[in-house]
Amino acid sequence: MGHRRLEVDGVSKRYGETVALDAMTFDVHAGEIFGFVGSNGAGKTTTMRIALGVLAADAGEVRWDGAPVTHRTRNRIGYMPEERGLYPRMRAGEQLEYLARLHGLSRSEASRATRQWTERLGVASRIGDEVQKLSLGNQQRVQLAAALVHDPEILVLDEPFSGLDPVAVDVMSQVLRDKADAGVPVIFSSHQLELVERLCDRVGIVRSGAMVACGAVGELRSGGAERILVDAPQAPPGWAAGLPGVTVVGDATGPTLLELAPGADDQAVLRAALATGPVREFARRLPSLTDLFRHVVSNEHTEHTEHVEDTGGTAA
Numbered sequence: 001m002g003h004r005r006l007e008v009d010g011v012s013k014r015y016g017e018t019v020a021l022d023a024m025t026f027d028v029h030a031g032e033i034f035g036f037v038g039s040n041g042a043g044k045t046t047t048m049r050i051a052l053g054v055l056a057a058d059a060g061e062v063r064w065d066g067a068p069v070t071h072r073t074r075n076r077i078g079y080m081p082e083e084r085g086l087y088p089r090m091r092a093g094e095q096l097e098y099l100a101r102l103h104g105l106s107r108s109e110a111s112r113a114t115r116q117w118t119e120r121l122g123v124a125s126r127i128g129d130e131v132q133k134l135s136l137g138n139q140q141r142v143q144l145a146a147a148l149v150h151d152p153e154i155l156v157l158d159e160p161f162s163g164l165d166p167v168a169v170d171v172m173s174q175v176l177r178d179k180a181d182a183g184v185p186v187i188f189s190s191h192q193l194e195l196v197e198r199l200c201d202r203v204g205i206v207r208s209g210a211m212v213a214c215g216a217v218g219e220l221r222s223g224g225a226e227r228i229l230v231d232a233p234q235a236p237p238g239w240a241a242g243l244p245g246v247t248v249v250g251d252a253t254g255p256t257l258l259e260l261a262p263g264a265d266d267q268a269v270l271r272a273a274l275a276t277g278p279v280r281e282f283a284r285r286l287p288s289l290t291d292l293f294r295h296v297v298s299n300e301h302t303e304h305t306e307h308v309e310d311t312g313g314t315a316a
């Protein structure tokens with residue numbers, strides 16, 4: 001049971017000239033929440049649609065429990081599409097029961113699951129309303145209920161948190177955690193990086209259709225450059241600018257955030273700070289997931305520039 005995982009292995013996909021996925025590879029283990037992050041157009045939705053089997057890959061394979069995902073597996077995935085796929089004129093409750101029955105639940109099981117999930121997600125009083133008459137956030141809660149009513153073995157959710165109020169975010173987070181604890185691999189995409197950092201066991205950062213960083217949040221954060229926060233209230237602006245191997249990251253008033261190149265001497269930084277007057281704080285700070293993300297995105301620009309120069313060189 002513990003080794004069960006959803007594997008995305010070397011999946012590539014083009015739309016005409018556009019390379020949407022370029023050998024995308026990662027896996028999500030049973031019992032973990034995996035956060036899938038990346039810029040707009042990086043390839044998250046395409047990956048999830050291929051994992052679900054609604055879109056075919058040009059190359060590569062998606063496996064569940066060691067075997068390629070088939071139509072049968074697909075039935076056991078709870079999917080929340082980015083383009084929310086509910087029928088606007090159908091009543092929320094009827095729709096959920098209908099979806100549950102499509103996945104093979106009996107009439108009474110379907111109605112029990114509908115009641116259970118609408119209560120859990122705080123939309124039980126809305127089951128008689130047409131979906132189009134619900135607020136966006138409530139439509140989204142119904143959409144999540146739709147991904148859950150058939151008790152899926154795998155959860156694949158495309159931006160499930162966008163547009164939810166903070167209470168709904170908490171409810172949704174707890175639902176995902178409970179599902180993971182019950183042995184379900186949970187993968188979701190999001191641009192809300194603080195939430196991803198808080199909720200996910202592992203995170204994958206995608207850039208231009210490929211995975212560029214993947215691992216436990218703590219692991220990724222501690223793998224970044226060393227940062228030190230220095231609070232030296234009497235230090236003049238620019239006090240740290242000339243120190244060897246030191247880059248000033250945060251320069252606003254108040255404490256200074258410094259990034260140290262590998263091998264830079266933190267004690268030299270401390271002495272320089274003390275030379276300006278009292279030092280109230282001198283502490284190592286890990287970069288946040290947002291910092292890491294920005295780093296990855298700015299590398300994208302660097303590489304892009306290099307690529308353009310290379311092309312120019314070849315042409316000339």
Ligand SMILES: Nc1ncnc2c1ncn2[C@@H]1O[C@H](COP(=O)(O)OP(=O)(O)OP(=O)(O)O)[C@@H](O)[C@H]1O
Pocket residue numbers: 015018019020038039040041042043044045046047
């Ligand atoms: N049906 C399509 N036809 C042509 N190009 C497409 C199609 N769907 C996606 N693409 C392209 O594939 C790339 C990946 O898109 P995808 O929707 O997977 O990104 P995403 O990471 O989900 O982005 P977002 O964060 O904006 O939702 C983009 O360049 C997009 O323009």
